[in-house]
Amino acid sequence: MKIIFCQLLSVLLIAFVLIAAGVPHHAGFVFIKRGTRDSLPADTIPLSKDSLDAPIHYKAKDSLIMQVQKKRLLLYGSAETKYKETNITAERITMDQETGIVEATKVTDTSGKAIGRPVMTDNGQSFESDTMQFNITTRKAKIYHTRSTYGEAFIGSQQSKRMADNTIFGFKNTFTTCDLDTPHFQFRAKRVKIIPDKLVISGPANLEIEGIPTPLFIPFAIFPITQGQRSGILSPQYVVNQQKGIGLENGGYYIGLGDNFDLTMRGDVYSYGSWSLTASPTYRKRYKYNGGLNLSFANTRFGDPSVKSEFSTSKDFRVTWNHSMDSKARPGVNFGAAVNFGTSSYNKYNVYDYNTRVNNNIGSSVTFSKTWQGKPYNLTMGLNHSQNLSTRDVSISFPDATFTVNTIYPFQPKEMVGTPKWYEKIGISYNTILRNQANFKDSLFGKQAMFDAMQTGMQHNIPISFSIPVFKTFTLSPGINYTEYWYTKQFNRKWDPNKPNLGTGTKGAIDTSYQAGLFAARDISASMSLSTALYGMYQFSKTSKIKAIRHVMRPTLSASYRPDLNSKNYYELQYNKEGDKQMVSRFDGAIIGVPSPGAFGGLNFGLDNNLEMKVFSKKDTTGNHEKKIKLLDGFGINGSYNLVADSFKLSTFSLYARTNLFDKLNISASGNLDPYQVDSRGRRLDKYVWQQGKLSLGRLTNASISLSTSFQSKDKKSVAKEAKIDSSLNVQGGDAAFAAQQRQLAQVRNNPGEYVDFDIPWRIDLSYSLSYTNTIIPDSGGVVKRVTQYVSFNGDFSLTPKWKIGLNSGFDFTNMQIAYTNMYISRDLHDFNLSINLIPFGTFRQFSFTISAKAGLLKDLRLNRTKQFYDL
Template sequence: MSKLLKINVKSALGIAVGASLLILTFYAQATSGTGRGFYRFFSGSDTIPLQKTDTPRRILLKSDVGRNDTSSRKDSTSRRDSLVSKVDSVLISSDSLDAIIRSHAEDSGVLVVDKNQFYLYGKAKTEQKDLSLEAATIHYNNETNIVMAYGKTDTTGSIESKPQANQGDLQTRSDTIAINLKTGKGRSQNTFLQQGEIFVNARYIKNINREEAFAQDARFTTCNLDTPHFAFRTKKMKIINNKLGVTGRVYPEVESVPIPMVFLPFGIFPLNPARHSGVLLPSFTSSEDFGLGLEGLGYYKVFGEHVDATTRANIYSYGGWNLNVNSKYIVRYKYTGNLNVSFQNTKSLSRNITAKDEFTSTRSYMINWSHSRDSRARPGTSFSANVNFGSTKYNETLLNNPFQNFQNQLSSSINYTKDFNGKFNLSMNINHSQNSVNRLVNLSLPTFNLNMVTMYPFQKADQVGTGKWYEKIGIGYSGNFINQVSFYDTAFNFRRLLDTLQYGAQHNVPITLSLPSLGPITLTPNVSYEERWFGQKNLRRWNDSTKRVDTFTTKGFYTQRQMSFGMGVATRIFGTYTFGPKSNVIAIRHEMRPNFSINYHPDFVAKSFYNLRVDTSGRTYRVSQYDGNVIGSFSEGIFGGISFGLDNLLEMKVKDKNADTTLKGKPADKKVKLIEGFGFSSAYNFLADSFQLQPFNLYARTTLFEKLNISAAANLDPYDVDSLGNRVNRILWDPRHFKIGRITSGNIALSTSFSSKSKDGKDDKNKQLPIDPFMTPDEQQRQMQFVRANPAEFTDFNIPWTVSLSYSLSFSRVLKPDYSGYTTETSSGLTFNGDFSLTPKWKVGATGSYDVTNRSLQQLSTFISREMHCWQLSININPIGLYRSFNISFSPKSGILRDLKINRTRSFLSEN
């Protein structure tokens, strides 16, 4: 015992001695046992290695155990340790450790000088590079390069703590740990290992080097409980760090009950946290119309750091198939994009008993491309694309996707903008729209927009003081050039395509003058010149022989011009009504924003209008010969009159009963908006010979009780109509019968949502599905579509119930195609979404839409979900739609085991 030196870490001598020996110490893990078999495994020799006499090398001393002071170093050099030769450095052999180790112990450190061993007691902790080791006791033997770590038991014999080792996202906890820092060999007992979502428990783990290890009696799971709900058992397992785990015969266990009858001869478990290429496993499905099938069979391929590709295929027994190739590319701080190409060969069982063919076949395709460039890549320019182009039948024949089955409109846009020193801005756009109902395709190839920032030509270069009034005259410019092609995808022909080519241009030159405010009144004079170019002229004439209107088109270059002059006046008026001190309502505030303007524009386009006979009775309409172009014609007639409008805001201030604070002795209050905005706008033309009063545009919007959002708008025509619905020059005004004009169009929208308080008390109002910031908008859209199509897999059990409703109604009076009169077109729809918990672990919900106008349920998706901690049972049912289907899925929540699931899918083609 005389050769043992037990010191307190807090003493100066202990600090120096511990620091001197720490440079010789350990890399990572340790365990118990010091027999010859133990050393034979770690060192590869049958004998315990002796002290080495290699030529020493010098490294700097650095440790958290003690300070590096001169007195302590002198004390250590007085002993017979031949490794130390200088006061300011430590000499060690060339085969020692390659990095400095930092250590700490709450109790003490013990140094055995003759045996070259070091001990740390009491919550010992060491760190080297990215590896840290924590244990009750840590022992390092410099002769054998073996480090050992032990746990601690309490007075009753129960385990109080276990050694823990952490390296990156790899975490281990064992009864004992031992490792040879030089060879990397090691052994641990009763080890719990975690890497990412994976949990491995093994009775013994032997490391043969720093990258590979063998486990005996191992259990593999993604459940984070001490006694997991499920696991995979195996007698032996090989682990390759950050790559994979390979097992022998493996069988599952549920609630610690083994199921040996269900086993696999071997298992391969991925352990690579980085992205890598691999096979994507499919799911099984069954459909009366498509047969048996495999969906999602594919392969993920990484093409380097910036590009990857995912290929998936659906295969059905009746001969149908679907192939999808999706590639994502990204270069940080430059651009990101996504290209998705899908080919679909639909072969379904024919429902028509009179059909000659047993199957109905349809081929379709879809191309989606999105691209965005980082604004920092090339300041002053931007390029973005969002292309969705394909067959009009693609969405309709897509299986098990009720949301896309009802998507009848496709649109695309490619945009490039360029800024010229902040004075001009140029943008070029290519747009596409496609309707799957009438199968009409419109292409704009391309559209140019040029805008000039307002210039002040009379303003001096070196402005001093307040300028003259004419120096505030500003001139701007905006113009666009449009090319458009329209065709039906069922009758595509290049010659017909050229016949439908149209072009047009529009130029606008506004002239403004900034005048100083006259107190609360603001004056804004304006002058504007506008010119429009057309590529064709459309002349329509009544044909007495066919009893219809014929159209004759003449190609060429045609122009229209228009000018306007005006002076605008605007102000704001406030009014407040204050209640008594006993009232909960403090005050009601009304803000009015009236606007008034005098405008004049001459009639430069009268020669473009003519009377068109539309029926045998001789009725006529005023039409323009430029109607039907991509840019519409100017309105006919001279205007000299006034335009007026009024916008209102109504809010009140109430006492806040829930507030606990006061301000300067006054009770806290809060503002409540009663009506966020309501008003009207119209005009009166003094120079018109009839219909001087223009229609009134009415609007209102508000949020009631912070829950119900309401917005409404209407168009009020002040003139009466005849028996055929044509306007007559007679004001409709009869207050006794509540007839004040005619509502010719309008719309109203209401939406609300309710939810219960979360179980954990946290505010989940802004909780959303996490989205990768580097995902393209097209990827985000497809992700949201997947969530809507599979709501049971994204259920939030923290909120017991949620309900959201929205309703919209719109109507308008339109002229019939045969000019025989007017008809009212109405559309009304209701959408709903909600879920509620039957029990804390069971939840049901539904989402859908109801067409109020046609009194039919357009779409309905319901789900049932069961929370099972590390597993989830989800049932999705779509009883309404083109394809009625249901899906039952029982799968782990862990993303690494997403393909380990039981899935059952059936779909049926609707009879209607």
Template structure:
């Protein structure tokens, strides 16, 4: 509390209360000869228009012994005249709502002039108006409020007036406001309207939403001296709606630009509103000059809107895009993206001048709120396009190399906790091979595991047979495969095939025997097919002929199993007290299963000659075993009898290290060395050959919490002949010790290594966290299709999304895979290998300049398939970006300088050029 003022707030409040009581009692005029009139009083008394009520006087009247010369009592008896206290007329100068005021220092009350002055951190609240300043003066006679600031001894401004009303914020040097008319005038004012800042020498407020500004500036730069602004002599603003002005011109760094417009119109409305979408210019030797992105956004109602865009090129090519979106709160939401491209590209050959093509794309995303219909779900994610559509998208290297597309539509319904029905429609296509696969409709009905022998009410320990469970899984599917160029209704009917599969699993959970867990099981499976495929060797043309017959065919499988698994733990902690490693723990989880499966599928297989390796006489060649149902929806049934064991071991290794920074848990910190590694295989005692199945090897780890490693391989324990075909002889059974003697042959494998690094000295951690939270919240609001569109735009224009808060970052990934498969003509075996390296990184050249790059290198082809780089310049409220893609299907160059604000996003300078390879 400051004592340098005249009165403190407590004494002032007591004085106001005393004056209020005095004014209330000042209207009792029984002891006065005449009634004075206070026309301007806050509590002016008007004539009582209520009808007086006379009370019954039960006291007998007595003679008055006193002689009165002049009766000062009015003719009307004040005893029997009552005032109606329920409907007291209000004063003409009173307010229609209470005023709440406060100050941290003191308050001065001027009774004769009816003024109250608040000092130091003063605040007044009236209806939806909230006014704060260093000092505020309230004139009750004029119903006028004046707010000002003060300067300290160093000349620093303290308590600059701020007024909030109807969602608008106003900062001024002086604010004068009338309570009754809600009009006001301010000096040197800055008000925020959405993303816009309006600075006016004088601003007049005529009601709660309309303002007039004199000598104003309109900008999105939030500095006291903005980097850029639009200047106008006169301007009118409608809060949160629009701003209009007379002649207007821009200025940069206080320097006016000699470009004048006759008027200015700035929309300030929040939310969605219809409008024209401006284009950007581009230039290409193959497409010509272009206008890209020209369109219109239309809001039809609260639940539906549509965006129309187009790309126009001088060589005659064009693209049309329609993106409608719809939403019903608490029920569903979705969006579509329909695109049509007519590409007319300047040809590099001499046969024809232009190469033309017509392509299309259909995207649909639909999501249903789980609360709309409990027990039912529906979702759709459709992505269908011409196989060359992605290749003809300019300035998007990621889309140019996307060769696979897929779609899915799913509906499911659940009855209680036992039954579930699912209907789906799927689509997939390979843009490189032009293969398209349609699978629709697909049905799946599931009966969750139930226990028929279990009692309805548990009493005591359940019996072992009460844990006998049984379930059911049934599916039916239809499938069509064709090339894009062969698409027709006849092709769909010719390639149509259907199938069904039924599975009845029976399981039993037995009580554990010490550390062993035993799980027996029985499974019956039946498959239905719509066609058979027969293969035969053509001894004349030396090739395999195939023929297909359609009908209804079935196969069945039956298996019995008994599984046993356990876990073993090992600890080594003899490292010494000074060792950084305290202990290493090794967990081994072996599992073994015994199973028997009768041979119910051998009758659906045939042995067919595939080559003439040993001569061209009949029978002199290698034979392959084929199923009549190869290529069917649910695959061929297994052949041969199986009676043996399946086995595998899973391991993981962890370590406890001593940490000097983290003192929790005794200063010990647990880290993972190897998340998991092991193998699985099986041995068939009843097979006549190849009893030992190939080994499946795997390992996964996260080294130093940074490097992710995943690897896998398949090892075949049998030898091969000179043509690459397996022979029934183990690799370690070689006649002499040599390079061929080993544990097995690696037939296929893969490895993936990825890591990412980032500067630890983030400039502003709070800003980084706020940005991450905003992106997370935005991701929850946007649909999956909208997120993919924004991600594609960010990848195509990385410079516009540069994060200067992180000094540097780097991401690396390497992948390699190889597999051995028989050649398409069955003439032998071939090994296919794929290796690639990709990177993505950026760093700050200076606090305001950032450089970044990303690329993809094909090690097998020894060629950089895609490479792009960018440079970005931070300019506070503006941003300069340069994107260059020198390698790829499109070689592009893009230069853009634009405001950061979304409302001025289309006010940009853009230069784009690209070259189609």
């Protein structure tokens, strides 16, 4: 020990000389290490077993005092010591060489405010206290009045003891996720045990709110503080349902199986016998792929089993699968899936979200695509499924394949020299579609009737085209298009006067049979189009705020001819007992379509317009002080004239218009005009309406107009939010981020009250739609006119920075009734979110009250009370 003391004294003398020489502040180190060698002869006297094996670094801002006789070192003013991974900072630190204890304390100023509270950091853990003692030799510590941070958790203890293995035992403790010095809530427990990066275990604990004890006691508590993925129990939620009884919902177990895979098992159970089970594995590989699968089974028992007339059962299942592939995983190859398949009654009995319940259609899509690098080939293969939950109709298409050869120029030389000749611009491409589809009722899935309903077809299309300039301002585009259809079934339909008609309940219906085999039909057409652009401008005076208005017209005119190659595939079919007939194809209902009958030789014409205005603007930064405003993005008319038809040569006129006024109001409108007259029985006559002396292009058969706009106050934190979103997208990768966003958006739409932006004081979205149809019923002279109008609005506003009220609703002017309405109130409680959701109208009425903790650590600390439509 004398040798050690002499060595320590020598180091202190050297430090004193350096300090006297003007070294800023007070800094130094103590270094005592076994086996250390330098240029001097080796010391043959062995060091004691209690000597340290690493240096102690220390510094102080105010002063440093060495008490040689007591073997103590005193540090004053922003003192700091560091031994291996342990770092201690405080206003005052005392190091005792005899005991190996480092003691850190705070001081108080004249106002009683604490200065320099001790903080110990060790292996990523942080402890803040009033007083602490750390034994360098045993690595044990005593900490008084400490507050420690473990991820989202804050643990305070009047006294705690830290063991050598970093395990901590606390006495008179508090646990909370509130980051305030005086937390809004906390659990108070007499004794706790903390296993770093694993668990916080406590005995009996009492919940305090705003420092006031509540009647809520728990016999013990286990709080996981593991960072990253961890397996564990998912706490269920207690519910009361008048149809299913008392139950526990969403309880289960989470299994973490590494960074690339995990599994969630959840289930529901009710007192009347209903139960459900859902397995949800997810998988991911960064920059490769990610996806998730949900397998749900439910056995639903409604009503009291003791009352047979009110008791019913239903067994259902549902399968969903989402898969996305990162675009960088295999350039040129992509595979994605969005599968949603199940029984028609699953949503009715097991889903409480309004949007899911009212959606009668579900569908699936699995797609594989490949693009050959440096080649013009593209291949897409997929499986598609659609299902109507009301009618129980199912449609499955597999395989559904498309092969495309992009436009190639066979007469173009490998090296272009000079201006290309006209024939070098000739381009040819190829496209083929293979489709195999079955339409059936869901009860026939997997049965022979499903396979009997299957249809297979293939379509080939070869377009040849090129374009050449004419008179510098026109573009002439000739082209030839050849299409061939392959079928595996040919339908034969005939009127059977003795067959029962299920629709009318009388005799007389169409009898359908089919012949299997390989059948073909083909179609060819030639066309030539001429297009140009005309510009007109009107300029105002220099003193006017309106500088100019520009009008752009883009007329198109094309001639086309299609010979009659398919009359042999059409025949007359009687469709009612009166003997009326119509022309039908032997391939009607084919999944790849049928070619049109008869010849066509005519003109197609169209006119598109664009209107812009240039105005004076003080906000312009280019120096011109001008701004362009789009008055009309587009408006025009389209039609055709068949030169070889024997009647009704002129087609209907299609009109359209669209604009976005002031970058706020979106307006779009469309309509159709029939240029032919009708007689008193509602039949079309081969006479134009303007031949009656009327100034009109035709009779309006249908029209629609829609308007939408949105307003909101400025979000001062929008820049920071966008940066946060961008950083998260960069971490996840494009495809993975998109899938995650879709899941989050669905959750937000389903629970608007729990996901509100308190940084936007108010927001409102408005939309209006109007549609008009004018249908004439032949042989009766009757006219059916139908007008539908619908307005929808949604928005919210903040009563205070913490209170927000929102409303999503609409009004149906046709039925004169309020549409689906959802009202919600949200309150930011700092550590908790409170939301009230109300659906007051309609079949699926609902009221829910939810209060939940924000911290993910306490996500199971959630109170929810929901009353469905059948409970009100």
